[in-house]
């Protein structure tokens with residue numbers, strides 16, 4: 347009986363190799379799945395950051411809207427040189443935080459001329 351028990355508990359060499367091979371495959375599949383999940387999370391995070399950050403075009407639209415509000419409030423005077431201080435009452439974000447995502451610099455410009463960004467291709 348003792349001999350029979352030890353024979354049953356010892357794994358068959360072929361079955362043992364198959365089990366080891368199967369475990370290696372399972373670990374490889376698990377590693378690939380983890381890599382796919384991590385890449386998907388990083389892509390999702392990048393898309394989330396890109397969509398949540400205001401675009402340059404939306405900043406230019408906001409600046410232009412503030413210029414219109416300033417023009418209405420000032421009664422049409424002093425529109426040739428509009429300053430940051432003139433727009434601040436209508437800016438929902440402080441001027442220093444209004445940033446082009448590509449590092450361009452905004453110019454308010456005079457009334458009737460669209461605000462501009464120094465980055466090539468960024469227009470209203």
Ligand SMILES: [Zn+2]
Pocket residue numbers: 402446447448449450451463464465468
């Ligand atoms: Zn820009």
